[in-house]
Amino acid sequence: MAEEAKNNGGAVVAAQGHGSADGAAGTAVISSDAVQNPGLPPHRKRVTDLDPKKEKGAERTVYTLFYLSIAGSLGAVLAYMFLPIETGDPMAIRVHTLVVGLGMALAMLAIGIGAVHWGKALMADHESIDERHPVPSDTETREASAEIFKLANEESGFSRRSLVRNSLIGALIAFPLPGITLLRGLAPQDRDPVQLLKHTMWTKGVRLARDPSGVPIKASEVTIGSAFHVIPETLTHEDFAKLSLDERGGSETLLDAKAKAIVLLMRLDQSELNELPERESWSYDGIVAYSKVCTHVGCPVALYEQHTHHLLCPCHQSQFDVSEHAKVVFGPAKRPLPQLPITVDDEGYLVAQSDFHEPVGPSYWERLK
Numbered sequence: 277m278a279e280e281a282k283n284n285g286g287a288v289v290a291a292q293g294h295g296s297a298d299g300a301a302g303t304a305v306i307s308s309d310a311v312q313n314p315g316l317p318p319h320r321k322r323v324t325d326l327d328p329k330k331e332k333g334a335e336r337t338v339y340t341l342f343y344l345s346i347a348g349s350l351g352a353v354l355a356y357m358f359l360p361i362e363t364g365d366p367m368a369i370r371v372h373t374l375v376v377g378l379g380m381a382l383a384m385l386a387i388g389i390g391a392v393h394w395g396k397a398l399m400a401d402h403e404s405i406d407e408r409h410p411v412p413s414d415t416e417t418r419e420a421s422a423e424i425f426k427l428a429n430e431e432s433g434f435s436r437r438s439l440v441r442n443s444l445i446g447a448l449i450a451f452p453l454p455g456i457t458l459l460r461g462l463a464p465q466d467r468d469p470v471q472l473l474k475h476t477m478w479t480k481g482v483r484l485a486r487d488p489s490g491v492p493i494k495a496s497e498v499t500i501g502s503a504f505h506v507i508p509e510t511l512t513h514e515d516f517a518k519l520s521l522d523e524r525g526g527s528e529t530l531l532d533a534k535a536k537a538i539v540l541l542m543r544l545d546q547s548e549l550n551e552l553p554e555r556e557s558w559s560y561d562g563i564v565a566y567s568k569v570c571t572h573v574g575c576p577v578a579l580y581e582q583h584t585h586h587l588l589c590p591c592h593q594s595q596f597d598v599s600e601h602a603k604v605v606f607g608p609a610k611r612p613l614p615q616l617p618i619t620v621d622d623e624g625y626l627v628a629q630s631d632f633h634e635p636v637g638p639s640y641w642e643r644l645k
C-alpha cells in the first residue's frame with residue numbers, strides 16, 4: 277500500500293509499507309519540476325547569414341588567419357636556423373628564444389582564432405538535439421552518422437570553401453614543424469655526434485688519477501681486491517681549460533668530458549684473470565681498467581664486490597664479471613664494459629695505452645661502430 281504526500285517545498289513523497297504485497301520496501305522521493313526548462317531563445321540570424329558580402333569577408337578573415345599560422349610556423353623554423361644561439365652571448369640566446377617563441381605562438385594562436393571565427397561566423401548556427409543511443413551502433417545509426425558528416429560538410433563548407441580548407445590543412449601540417457626543428461638542438465651543431473661518442477679524453481700516456489682529487493695512481497698502490505674511481509690526470513679545472521677540443525675528447529665542458537672518461541680500476545690475482553688473447557697486453561700485473569659507464573642506459577657502475585669480482589650497476593642491477601673481461605652476467609645490459617688499455621710509465625704511474633677501442637655508454641651506440 278502506498279501513500280503520497282506533498283511537502284512544503286513541493287516534493288512528492290511516495291511511501292510504501294514494509295512487506296507490502298508488491299514486495300517493494302522503503303521510501304522514494306520524486307522531485308517536482310521546481311525549475312522550468314527555459315528552452316532556447318528565438319534564433320537571430322547573423323550578419324553573415326544575411327549579407328553575402330559579409331560572409332565573403334568572414335571567409336577571407338578565416339583563411340588569412342590560417343595563412344598567418346603557416347607564416348608563424350615557417351618563421352619559427354627560419355629563426356631557429358638563422359638566429360643561432362652563440363655560446364656565452366646572452367643577447368643571442370634572448371633574441372633566438374624570443375623570435376622562435378613568437379613564431380610558434382603566432383602559429384598556434386592564428387589556427388585557434390581562425391577555427392573559432394569559422395565556427396561562429398560561417399558554419400550553420402542552429403541548435404539540434406542529439407539523443408543518446410546504445411552502443412554499439414546499429415546499421416541505421418551508422419548510416420545516420422554518415423548523413424550527419426555529410427550535412428556537417430555541407431553546412432561548414434569544408435569541401436566547398438577550398439581556400440579555407442586548404443589553408444587549414446596547410447596550417448596543421450606546418451604547425452608541428454617548429455617542434456621537430458627544435459630537436460636538432462639536441463645534437464652538436466658543427467661536429468659528427470657519432471665521432472664524438474667514440475672518443476674520450478684518454479690518449480696514449482695520460483696518467484690514471486684518483487677521482488675527484490686528480491692525484492696520479494702508482495701501480496704499487498693498487499693492492500689485490502682494491503678498486504679505484506679514476507679520471508684522466510688532465511681532467512682538472514686548470515688543465516682542462518688549456519686543452520684543445522680534440523684533447524678534451526670533443527666535450528665542451530669538464531662535466532661532459534668526465535661523464536665519458538670515468539673509469540674503474542681493480543687489481544685481481546693474476547691466476548683469476550681470464551683475459552681475451554687479443555687483450556693480454558691491456559692489463560698490468562693483474563690491474564685492469566674498465567669504463568664506469570653502464571652499457572645499459574649509462575648509469576655509473578660504482579659497486580665492486582671483490583670476492584666475486586662482480587661490478588654492479590645500481591640502476592637496473594646489471595652485473596659485469598671483471599675476471600671475465602667485464603662480460604654481463606646478470607641484468608639488462610647487452611654488452612661488456614669497454615676496457616681501457618693500460619700500462620705504467622718510467623716513474624711507475626699507471627697510464628693509458630690509448631683511448632677506448634669502442635664507444636662507451638649504452639649499447640645502442642655500439643651499432644654505429
Ligand code: FES
Nearest residue numbers: 570572573589592
Ligand atoms: S643503467 Fe646499468 S643496469 Fe641499467
